[in-house]
Structure formats: structure tokens, C-alpha cells
Amino acid sequence: MNKFWTEFYPESVAKDIPYLDQSLNEYFDSTLTEFANEKFMTNMGVSYTYKQVDDMSTAIAAWIQSLGLPKGSTVGVMMPNVNQYLPTIIGTLRAGMVLTLINPLYTPRELKHQLNDSDAKLLFILEPFCTTLEPIIDKTPVETVVVSAIGDMLGTAKGTLVNFAAKYVKKAVPKYDLSRCSKCKVISFKNVLKKGPSLKYTRPDIEPDDLAMIQYTGGTTGVAKGILISHHNVVYGTQQYNEWFQPLNYDRDKEGQLTAVIALPLYHIFAFIISLLGFRSGQHFLLVTNPRDIDAFVKLLKKEQFHLLPAVNTLFQALLNHKDFKTIDFSNLKLSLAGGMAATPEMARRWLAATGLPIIEGWGMSETLGVGTANPLTNTEFNGTIGMPVPGIDIKIFDDEENELGVNQEGEIGIKGMNVIKGYHNLDNSKFFTKDGFLKTGDVGILDEKGYVKLLDRKKDMLIVSGFNVYPNEIESVIEMHPKVKECSVVGVDDELQGQSVKLFVVSDDKSLTKEELMAFSKKNLAGYKRPREIEFINELPKSTVGKILRHKLRK
Numbered sequence: 001m002n003k004f005w006t007e008f009y010p011e012s013v014a015k016d017i018p019y020l021d022q023s024l025n026e027y028f029d030s031t032l033t034e035f036a037n038e039k040f041m042t043n044m045g046v047s048y049t050y051k052q053v054d055d056m057s058t059a060i061a062a063w064i065q066s067l068g069l070p071k072g073s074t075v076g077v078m079m080p081n082v083n084q085y086l087p088t089i090i091g092t093l094r095a096g097m098v099l100t101l102i103n104p105l106y107t108p109r110e111l112k113h114q115l116n117d118s119d120a121k122l123l124f125i126l127e128p129f130c131t132t133l134e135p136i137i138d139k140t141p142v143e144t145v146v147v148s149a150i151g152d153m154l155g156t157a158k159g160t161l162v163n164f165a166a167k168y169v170k171k172a173v174p175k176y177d178l179s180r181c182s183k184c185k186v187i188s189f190k191n192v193l194k195k196g197p198s199l200k201y202t203r204p205d206i207e208p209d210d211l212a213m214i215q216y217t218g219g220t221t222g223v224a225k226g227i228l229i230s231h232h233n234v235v236y237g238t239q240q241y242n243e244w245f246q247p248l249n250y251d252r253d254k255e256g257q258l259t260a261v262i263a264l265p266l267y268h269i270f271a272f273i274i275s276l277l278g279f280r281s282g283q284h285f286l287l288v289t290n291p292r293d294i295d296a297f298v299k300l301l302k303k304e305q306f307h308l309l310p311a312v313n314t315l316f317q318a319l320l321n322h323k324d325f326k327t328i329d330f331s332n333l334k335l336s337l338a339g340g341m342a343a344t345p346e347m348a349r350r351w352l353a354a355t356g357l358p359i360i361e362g363w364g365m366s367e368t369l370g371v372g373t374a375n376p377l378t379n380t381e382f383n384g385t386i387g388m389p390v391p392g393i394d395i396k397i398f399d400d401e402e403n404e405l406g407v408n409q410e411g412e413i414g415i416k417g418m419n420v421i422k423g424y425h426n427l428d429n430s431k432f433f434t435k436d437g438f439l440k441t442g443d444v445g446i447l448d449e450k451g452y453v454k455l456l457d458r459k460k461d462m463l464i465v466s467g468f469n470v471y472p473n474e475i476e477s478v479i480e481m482h483p484k485v486k487e488c489s490v491v492g493v494d495d496e497l498q499g500q501s502v503k504l505f506v507v508s509d510d511k512s513l514t515k516e517e518l519m520a521f522s523k524k525n526l527a528g529y530k531r532p533r534e535i536e537f538i539n540e541l542p543k544s545t546v547g548k549i550l551r552h553k554l555r556k
Contacts, residue, residue, distance in 0.1 A: 005388040005451020010378045012246040017239055017392040019418065023206040023231040024093050027238075027279065028057070032090075035282035038257055042304075043083045043287040044162065046154045050282070053087050059196025060091025066199050067144060069121055071096040074214060076120040076142075077267070078102040078111070078129055081287040083153035084189060085266050086275065088124050093231075096204030097122075099213045100226075101267040104129050105527045108136045109478070113223050115140040117426065118214045124189070126150065128166070130176035138181040145178060148189030208232035214425050215269060217366045217469050224474070226425030227366050236392065237369035237419035238277045244390045245277075247377040248334055252281060258334075260308040263288035263297065263315060268467070270339045270370040274310045283308070294318050301328045309333060312340040312467035314497055317347050320354065330355040335377065337362070339370060340467025348382035362387055363455070366469070367439055371419045373453050388451035393417040394438075397447050402434050410456060413445050414438030461551055463492035463500045465529045472551070475502060475532070478525045482518065484510040489541050491554045493534065504532035505554055507540060 006015040032054035040050045048056075064075065075092045077099065079085050092099050100118040102111065104126065111132055115123070116139075124146045125133060133145070150166045150173075151159030167173040178186050213229040250258065260283045264271035275285060286304055291297055298319065311319075316338065319325055336351060338361045348359040362374030363386035373395070375387035389395045396404050397411040405411045416438045423429035433439055442462065445455045463470040472490035479488045486507045495501040506518065515535045522531045542553040 003389070003394060003451075006391075008388065008450045009391075010247045010376050012249075013376075014243050014246075014391055017236070017243060020232065020235050020239060021208055022235050023208050023210065024212055024234055024276075025203070025206050025231075027235050027276075028054075028090050028094065031279040031282065032057075038282050039284045041083060041086060041285040041287055043081065043289065044154055044158075046083065046158065048083060048153070053090070055197070056087040056193065057090035057094055058201055059199075060088060060192060061094035061196075062199040062201035063192045063196040064092065064095035064097060064122065065202060066195075067122065069097065071204055072098055072211065073122070074098045074100055074118045074120040076100050076102050076115060076118070076123040076125075078104050078106075078123065078133075079126040079148070080104050080289050081262055081266050081271075082126065082148075082150065082289055083287065084124075084126070084148050085287070086285070089266075092124075093212060094201075094203075096206060098211050101213070101215060101272065103265075103267055103527060105529075106132060107525050107527060108132050109525050110224070110527060112136040112139060114216050114226075115142055117223075117226055118216075122146070124148065127176075128173050130178060131174045134176045134178060134180070137178060137184060142181075142184060144185045144187065146187055146189050146192055147178075149173075152189050206231060208235070215366055223477075225427060227421050228423055228425055229369065229421055233369055233419050233421060234273070234276060236417075237273055237371045238280060240371050240390050240392050240417075240419060241273065241277045241374075242280050244374055245335070245377060250281070250334070257282060257284050258307045259284045259286055259305060260310070261286045261288065261301070261306050263291040263311060264340070264467070268340065269366045270310065270312075270364070270467070273370045274337070278308075291315060294322050298322050298324050298328065305329075305332050307332050307334045308337070309335070310337040310339060313338060313343045313347055313499060314466050316343070316351055316359070317497065320347065320350050325354070330357070333357055335360065339364065340464075343382070345382060345384060352381065358382055360387075361385075362390075363443075363453070365415075365439075365441060367421045368415060368417070369419045371417070372415055383452070385452040385454045386445075388453065389415075392419065395447060395453065396438055397445065398434065398438075407449055408446050410444060410446050413441045413443045413453065415441055461491075463490075463502065465492075465495075465500050465502065466498045468529045470500075470502060470530050475504070475522075475526065475530055479504065479506070479518065479522065481525075482513075482521050484508050484513040484517075487541060489549045489551060489554055490532070491551050493555075495533070498529075501533040502531065503534040503536070505541065506535060506537050508537065513537075 032050050036051040040053045075097045122144045123142050127149050149163045151162035209230050212231045214226040216224040260278050262285050336357050338359045343361045352358050360375050364370040364372035373387040394416045396414045399411050461472050475490045488506045492500040493503045542550040
């Protein structure tokens with residue numbers, strides 16, 4: 001199918017984007033230098049410039065290189081949105097290493113799998129999450145752990161106060177002991193920053209198609225699978241979004257620096273790509289460490305001037321429902337971007353009424369760097385679609401035999417582009433792509449006459465909970481480890497706040513098994529968004545004649 005939708009692009013948006021012969025390191029070098037004196041990021045009231053981040057990330061890169069790790073070794077980063085995060089990411093890539101971003105809410109089981117599957121030799125971790133690492137560290141390939149306290153980049157006075165409050169007032173830093181790992185070396189983040197500037201940094205030879213990241217997404221086979229992301233995938237993805245945002249008509253010389261609110265966690269691909277996109281125009285990143293603390297989030301938005309607000313539906317809803325929402329000044333807001341999960345029409349209507357700006361909804365996957373389709377920025381109201389393919393993206397709708405379908409015909413969505421990954425880590429990739437190279441998304445939809453895509457259903461059983469992919473097979477594999485569970489199955493149920501939530505059906509031969517017992521077991525083994533919200537005991541699971549569990553009957 002020819003890319004007919006480009007005829008309906010806004011005038012200022014290019015119809016295609018050529019190959020960009022650039023690595024992320026070249027990208028960092030140019031942007032950090034160009035905006036050297038501008039503000040780069042602010043967290044908990046403490047800011048750093050692009051020049052400071054340039055120097056800091058180079059020091060981190062030099063320190064990593066001093067460990068003697070081979071080029072392309074995997075480095076894990078397990079932190080929320082704090083000032084340490086982006087310099088560590090940039091430093092890791094500048095050192096010639098491969099990133100794997102880790103959800104800080106992971107359980108020991110989930111963390112162990114990612115560290116082992118990615119073969120991570122070095123781990124940067126925020127102190128409160130060391131208790132997750134402690135029980136499994138000696139069962140991983142990790143050789144060096146860099147532990148950062150929450151206040152390490154908040155200045156001496158404020159940092160000391162924040163660290164004291166976190167540890168002794170809020171009790172947010174549980175006791176931990178990493179000494180059980182005899183082969184591991186533990187060093188503080190502050191020590192890395194202290195030693196790095198005096199160490200020699202050698203700029204590695206990185207090609208655009210070299211591996212930059214192993215990003216993990218929910219597992220269809222019981223464990224998360226690693227997505228292989230090249231430097232070029234990321235650079236190209238940022239350029240695609242940059243081109244789509246041209247209708248903002250933003251004049252930096254006249255209007256000054258844009259501030260983007262980064263409340264979504266940076267380990268999530270949507271927030272990650274939006275932050276790297278901001279590099280291109282020298283944006284200032286307002287990092288929100290805990291967006292669930294809506295009171296503190298609203299106070300921050302009342303205090304700071306901001307222009308860009310990417311979020312998921314649940315975060316927009318939480319803001320709208322806050323008692324002080326009407327006191328926030330939205331006069332400088334230029335773009336409200338919804339991603340990660342479907343935006344609801346009612347939320348979009350309320351947001352437009354309250355701020356005067358429509359919610360611009362798009363769609364993407366971890367496998368596409370969060371880039372795929374988006375509604376034009378020239379749209380003045382919410383239309384309920386996920387928009388049209390952005391420049392450099394090809395979309396086709398196909399049937400079960402991979403035959404391409406026409407407009408307004410329902411089928412699975414396939415996607416192709418230079419932002420789309422070439423495959424998964426340690427897996428047979430043949431089943432994930434069509435014969436002509438389109439990634440099978442598992443989403444069912446239609447493509448209309450103007451190129452707008454409407455999502456209709458999931459072909460796969462994957463759930464989307466608060467913007468995170470959740471795979472039933474992973475949850476079922478964990479729950480079935482419980483000795484009292486004979487078999488189980490998971491489905492998604494509609495949830496007004498999260499979009500979907502997890503419902504667990506359990507068959508047990510032991511009448512002593514309780515919902516509370518299963519809740520506690522899932523808390524130990526599953527990240528919060530994966531845990532069942534509802535549990536129902538049944539005598540048997542509905543199955544087909546060949547023994548396959550019929551989830552559609554459980555949904556009914």
C-alpha cells in the first residue's frame with residue numbers, strides 16, 4: 001500500500017525522512033555543546049545545565065571504561081526520575097556500552113531475569129531498591145554495583161537533608177547488605193563522580209546500527225523479552241517525532257527555552273524517547289520522581305512554567321480530579337500528548353474544557369521506540385483514533401494469512417520503519433514479522449481513507465495497565481508456582497482509572513487457599529501493575545477440545 005496518508009499531513013510536516021547516518025554519541029556531542037549554557041534538568045528544585053551534564057556524563061563514561069569491560073557490555077540502570085538518571089544513560093552510551101533500563105518496582109524474580117538475560121556486568125541503582133537486589137545479586141553476572149542515594153545530585157546541604165529524611169523520617173530506604181556477593185564490587189555514585197574527571201576517556205568507534213539498548217517488555221512465555229534497539233533506531237525515532245511536531249511553530253529565539261514535564265518514568269520507552277527528542281531543541285526537563293504523589297505534583301505545576309506535558313490517561317485523570325487543579329496556570333502549555341494507553345473520550349473532553357488544548361493521542365510500541373501513529377497537532381478536538389502514520393512509518397492491515405487488506409477492512413496492524421527493531425534478544429524472530437518485514441503488532445484495527453487508524457481490539461491476550469504491557473502468561477507462570485494452585489488463568493477487566501486491571505481465575509485442590517494468601521504471593525513475585533486486583537476461585541477452567549484455555553469465556 002502506498003503511503004497515501006502523507007497527502008493529508010499538515011503543510012509543515014515532511015512526507016518522509018531520509019536515513020540518518022548518526023549514532024547517539026554524535027547526537028549527544030552536538031546537542032550538549034549547542035545548548036551548553038541552557039538549563040538541562042531540574043529535580044526537587046535543583047537544576048543542571050547542558051554543559052554540566054556534558055562534563056558529568058563524560059566523567060561517568062571514563063569511569064566505566066576504567067573497569068576494563070569490553071565494548072558493548074551491558075549496563076543496567078534501576079532508578080526513578082532523579083537528576084542522576086540522564087547523565088548515567090548518556091555516560092553509559094558514551095563509554096561504548098549497551099543500556100538496559102530496569103523498572104525500580106520490579107521484584108527480585110523480575111530483576112534477576114533481566115540482569116541474567118541481558119548479561120549485565122554493571123548496575124547503577126538508587127539506594128531504596130537495593131533490598132530488591134540483595135537476595136539475587138550473587139545469582140547474576142553483575143560484577144560492579146554503583147549505589148546512589150536520593151540526594152546525591154541535590155547539592156551538599158539539600159542532599160544531606162533529603163537523604164536523612166528519606167532514611168530516618170520517611171523510612172524510604174530499607175536496610176540492605178550487598179556483601180553476600182563475593183565477586184561484586186560496590187561503589188557509591190558520588191565516588192564515581194569524584195574519580196571520573198581524573199580518568200582518561202576514549203571516544204569509542206560507534207556505528208549507527210550498533211546495539212544501544214536491550215529494552216524489556218512483558219513476556220508472552222512467562223518472562224519478559226529483550227528488545228534489541230540500535231543507535232539508529234533511537235536517533236531516527238526522535239527525528240520522526242521532531243518532524244511531526246513542526247506545526248507547533250515554536251520560535252526559540254523569540255519565545256525562549258521550552259520546559260517539558262517528565263512525570264512518566266524514564267525506564268518506560270515513551271518517556272525515554274520524549275526526553276531524547278527534547279535534546280534536539282534544547283528543552284529543559286522538569287523531572288518528577290513520584291507522580292503518584294499528586295499533591296506534590298500539582299504544587300510543582302503551580303510553581304513552574306511548563307510548555308509540554310506528555311502523560312498517560314491515568315495521570316491526566318488524576319490531575320483533573322485534584323481539588324487544586326483549577327489553580328494551575330496552563331497559559332504556557334503548547335502540547336498535551338497522551339501515550340502508553342488509550343485516552344478516554346471523557347477525560348479528553350474535560351482536559352480540553354479545562355486547558356483549552358486538545359489531547360493529542362498517538363500509538364507506538366516498545367518495539368517501535370514509542371513511535372508509530374499520531375494525530376496531527378493541527379487537530380482541534382479529540383477524535384478517538386490513534387492518528388495516522390508519522391513520517392518514515394509504513395502501516396498495513398492484514399489477515400491471518402498475511403494478505404494485505406484495503407481501507408476500512410478489519411485486520412491485524414503491521415508496522416515497518418527505520419525506528420522499528422530488527423528483533424528480540426535470545427529468541428527466534430521469524431514469528432514476529434511478516435514475510436515482507438512488517439512487525440506483527442497484535443493489535444486489530446482499520447485504516448480509513450485519510451490514513452487514520454482506529455484500534456478495535458487486541459489479537460493477543462496482552463493487557464495494558466496504566467500504560468504498561470502486561471502478559472497473562474507471565475502472571476500465570478508465577479501464580480502456578482504456589483504449591484496450592486492447581487492451574488489458573490488471567491484476563492483483563494475494564495478499570496476506570498488504569499484502563500485495565502488484572503483478574504485472576506484459580507483452580508485449587510486445597511480449600512485452605514485464600515485470596516489474601518495469593519495476594520501476598522503475587523506481591524512478592526510481581527511488580528505492582530502486574531498483580532491481580534480481583535481473584536475468583538472456580539472448579540475448572542474452560543478449555544477447547546485440544547486443552548487450550550478459552551480466555552474469551554472467562555472474560556464473559
